[in-house]
Amino acid sequence: MVSLLRLALATACLAVSLQAQVLTLTFDDGPNRVKTLLLSPGERNEGLLQALRKEKVHAIVFANGVDGGDTPEGREALAAWGREGHLVGNHTYSHLRLTDPASYQADVLRCDALIRTVPGYTRLFRFPYLKEGDTTAARDGMRKALAEAGYRNAHVTIPTFDWLLDERLRTRLRQDPRADLGPYRAYYVEHVLDQADRARALAQKLAGREVKHAILLHHCLLNALFLGDVIHALKVNGWSFVDPLEAYADPLYLEAPRGLDTGTSLLQALAREKGLLPTHLLGLEEAYDREKVALREAGL
Numbered sequence: 282m283v284s285l286l287r288l289a290l291a292t293a294c295l296a297v298s299l300q301a302q303v304l305t306l307t308f309d310d311g312p313n314r315v316k317t318l319l320l321s322p323g324e325r326n327e328g329l330l331q332a333l334r335k336e337k338v339h340a341i342v343f344a345n346g347v348d349g350g351d352t353p354e355g356r357e358a359l360a361a362w363g364r365e366g367h368l369v370g371n372h373t374y375s376h377l378r379l380t381d382p383a384s385y386q387a388d389v390l391r392c393d394a395l396i397r398t399v400p401g402y403t404r405l406f407r408f409p410y411l412k413e414g415d416t417t418a419a420r421d422g423m424r425k426a427l428a429e430a431g432y433r434n435a436h437v438t439i440p441t442f443d444w445l446l447d448e449r450l451r452t453r454l455r456q457d458p459r460a461d462l463g464p465y466r467a468y469y470v471e472h473v474l475d476q477a478d479r480a481r482a483l484a485q486k487l488a489g490r491e492v493k494h495a496i497l498l499h500h501c502l503l504n505a506l507f508l509g510d511v512i513h514a515l516k517v518n519g520w521s522f523v524d525p526l527e528a529y530a531d532p533l534y535l536e537a538p539r540g541l542d543t544g545t546s547l548l549q550a551l552a553r554e555k556g557l558l559p560t561h562l563l564g565l566e567e568a569y570d571r572e573k574v575a576l577r578e579a580g581l
């Protein structure tokens with residue numbers, strides 16, 4: 282009787298965990314040390330780490346050497362992530378777009394040399410602009426080179442326009458250093474929840490199950506200010522957080538989209554291949570235009 286009850290409980294727990302909305306946080310362009318108003322580069326790095334610490338979430342930062350990454354302060358900023366249990370992955374040294382495979386591969390290895398002694402170093406690679414190459418030869422050559430170097434493509438399933446909102450917020454601060462940032466915070470939190478819901482629905486349509494999502498955010502002022510609010514809102518809306526390696530163990534990430542230079546999330550690329558959504562809904566440019574209109578209407 283007891284064992285039957287236990288079995289029933291275990292089954293119930295399993296059903297709950299199979300239905301869980303799970304994601305991992307990924308930050309591109311770390312550690313961005315470009316000057317901004319409000320917070321110094323060191324304060325921005327600490328702002329991100331503090332939010333993660335407070336919410337007890339482990340994330341991954343994808344590093345570049347440019348924008349201050351390859352300086353003593355930049356290397357120290359990356360090391361701080363590793364020391365707190367986060368992972369440090371590769372985003373190319375120069376934040377390149379893949380046009381010349383040979384120089385691109387060299388740039389990936391240059392970034393690897395920058396991060397390989399940093400605590401938390403892991404061989405996960407994030408393509409800048411989510412673009413894997415605009416010819417079959419470039420794309421397949423890069424896939425082979427990454428595999429040979431022991432790297433995996435750290436795909437994104439939940440894209441966001443945090444970088445665009447960050448740009449708007451910094452512009453606003455230049456116009457008025459004392460501007461009320463409350464509306465930016467509110468817009469951003471809603472945007473992330475909306476993007477996460479859309480990705481969840483798309484995953485259900487594609488895979489017929491909950492997948493372990495990877496959300497794309499950036500190492501920027503916006504997140505240094507509001508990451509805590511975003512994490513909190515996701516939790517309140519039923520999302521839970523897993524470590525990056527646990528998320529990337531989801532078999533979804535073994536998929537290799539056939540499209541070239543998609544610039545979209547893995548789910549969108551796969552959906553496009555399978556004809557699950559009209560192509561015109563998926564382009565980055567269209568989504569970008571839509572977001573710009575929404576921001577304008579919100580007065581941001």
Ligand SMILES: [Zn+2]
Nearest residue numbers: 309310409410
């Ligand atoms: Zn980037």
